[in-house]
Amino acid sequence: MDPKNPINKLLDLLCFTPAGLLALVVLLVLPVVPPFNQEYLIRWLISAGLIASLSIGFDFTAGLINIVNFGYAAIMGLGGYTSAILADRLGLNPWFGMFMGALTAAILGLIIGAITLRLRGIFAACLAWFFGLALMGLATKMVWLTRGPLGMRVERLFDTASNVPYYYLILAMMVTVYVICKWVKRSRMGMAFNAIGQNMEAARTSGINPVFYRVSNFVLSCALAGWLGGFYAHFYGILTPDMMHTSKTVEILAVAYIGGRGSLWGGAAIAFPFILTMELVRSSLSNLPGLHLVIYGILLIVVMIYYPGGFAAFFDTHLRKPKNKVVNYFINGTAMENR
Template structure:
């Protein structure tokens, strides 16, 4: 029995290294079997979008939640990855799988260059610079018609030669898990400790000897590279892309998922995506008011639930744990009192 208990604790410690809990594992299992049980192409396609945007929200939170830089041009790096993979497939016949990786590399290199230019600036100034660069990338994509076909749209070959979506579902499912585990491993390392220190107090981090600019650029580059890979997937999933993929509205959507999920938690953005994206789909009549709804949600979260869904989750389980602890204490106290009375009788 003790060996089994030690083995269980060892297994739990191993899972926590990758940011996984029993609840998280149950959630992943449910997502893994869902399309096999509910064989509906519309719902499967909706879940693909939810997982993709959830993964983007996690990567966005990696920067916003740990080094306090809101990348207002984040959708542009997503679009760069999409166009890189699409153009390599269309112009050079490169495999879409290699194209997705190339999209990540190119978006990461752009992030690296932009980081060198902007991340020496403080907070909001760096965020605004990312937005200005994103607007420039949008303009280039829209006007370089000979290469990108501009607003006419660029047709992209699919990943799978089938009309079914299940292959895309499991592809983005694996990509989402790898994104979360990869980010969590980094956060749990000494590099993540430096990120936290920068996010909490940048002057104290500098005073303790941390090269702030180096770690901010590292964080920013990783986040942009993830967006590029996911953009490559998006291009081959939808089959046609236009410059609107780089719109600021997409960045707002990703940012809202990150903040509603819980800033600085990584996994919160994914949970928010799985709840909000299907929810917005069933509110199609309010599609024109989507950004307004997102704005109201952001205000409500910042005022009433600053820790987002992750904070509510932690609060619920803390209260649950306290109730069990108090119950155990009452049982223990009752047992001690009964034992004391028995001793007095003797």
């Protein structure tokens, strides 16, 4: 429990608490534990991992600087299409293509951010939404490039029929996204983000240039979405404009907010049980189509009204401060920010 201990130093560097590490280990061994070693369950786990990673990236903007990026799914789709088109037309290696997807998404994020982020938050949400609609329309109509609603076939990342490698890849990507976001949040920049999110006028008075910080936050979040979009493209092997639809953004948004805004880890923690339950509801009660989305909507409304902090706030108030020293170490680690 000594902060100088190398293990603790490593944990601190990766921004994990021992409990978080345990959760990660559980996720790592999950594909070999009996009920979860079936291919369709692993596919569910992968989609949960993707939603979890996206919700971290989404929360980075929504939770820290209080701007809802309503075109998040479309920006992810842009990354996916970029990577897929580059792989298809130029024969670019998909691993590299994913980063190109991140780059184009970041450029789009820069454009949207530079236009809207000098205005109030709601404009940014609307404009990102319209950009998303326009992108989806373009992907539908530019049939010569994207094959439109017919769907574009994309080369997959691995040569196997098994889904397990993809699962480990998305877990690795999730951890990377988390660590990047957390590092930025810990830096001086993250402090500026927090200040802007809490009170923009106060932040401006203390010499923080809100436009610069908001735009850089937005760009990073979009870049992460583009990168994950590349994974989406090369995992599912088929891209349709539907993946950019607003309802996909709503899905990410719901997970991020139920998980707890501003916490970064809340969305990722809640995504796995949540998505698995939803998929279970959807597949077992298939005579009641739409039920799982009704639950989505009700949960989102109830959390927004009665428990705005989401799961993370619940965890922080009720479980974060145990009396027992060992348990305390287990939950909080030794990082300064958790004390």
